[in-house]
Amino acid sequence: MSRRVLSILNLKDLEALRTKSELVTFSLDKDTIGLIDDLKKFTITQDGLGMSAVQLGVHKSLFVMRRSRYDKLTVVINPTIVSGTKPKVGPEGCFSISLADRTAAMVKRMNSINVVYDNENGERISSELLGLDAIVFQHEYDHCVGKLMIDPPNFTGWSKF
Numbered sequence: 576m577s578r579r580v581l582s583i584l585n586l587k588d589l590e591a592l593r594t595k596s597e598l599v600t601f602s603l604d605k606d607t608i609g610l611i612d613d614l615k616k617f618t619i620t621q622d623g624l625g626m627s628a629v630q631l632g633v634h635k636s637l638f639v640m641r642r643s644r645y646d647k648l649t650v651v652i653n654p655t656i657v658s659g660t661k662p663k664v665g666p667e668g669c670f671s672i673s674l675a676d677r678t679a680a681m682v683k684r685m686n687s688i689n690v691v692y693d694n695e696n697g698e699r700i701s702s703e704l705l706g707l708d709a710i711v712f713q714h715e716y717d718h719c720v721g722k723l724m725i726d727p728p729n730f731t732g733w734s735k736f
Contacts, residue, residue, distance in 0.1 A: 586673075598636050651715070662684055684714070687709055
């Protein structure tokens with residue numbers, strides 16, 4: 576039975592959002608499996624691109640993300656960014672940061688990254704991510720290490736669209 580998602584941390588919870596996550600150990604316990612289910616449900620129902628455990632107040636190094644080539648959400652556990660290309664600036668939003676209508680944060684992100692992470696079966700995955708997949712991974716990874724899209728040096732300002 577999955578837990579009910581009660582609330583998403585926001586800027587009032589800045590200390591919790593900036594807390595670095597702990598690595599997840601395998602095998603996954605019932606609480607972690609329930610947390611993954613909650614992350615998936617929230618991301619789907621809110622038509623989001625990703626959601627980290629930190630945003631639910633759970634400091635485990637895991638998140639879910641939509642991948643442009645796949646129908647289902649990808650579960651990312653204990654992520655690492657191995658390398659990437661020169662950053663470019665583009666618009667982002669975040670469930671934890673309320674933005675005025677048609678406003679986005681402008682954030683520097685690498686358009687191509689090589690990553691390593693565990694999936695929900697404990698398998699170690701190495702992957703090259705491009706474009707939106709790379710941006711979403713970096714955004715959610717930042718949550719795991721206690722960073723927000725509005726933090727320097729990646730944040731460059733606000734934009735209306």
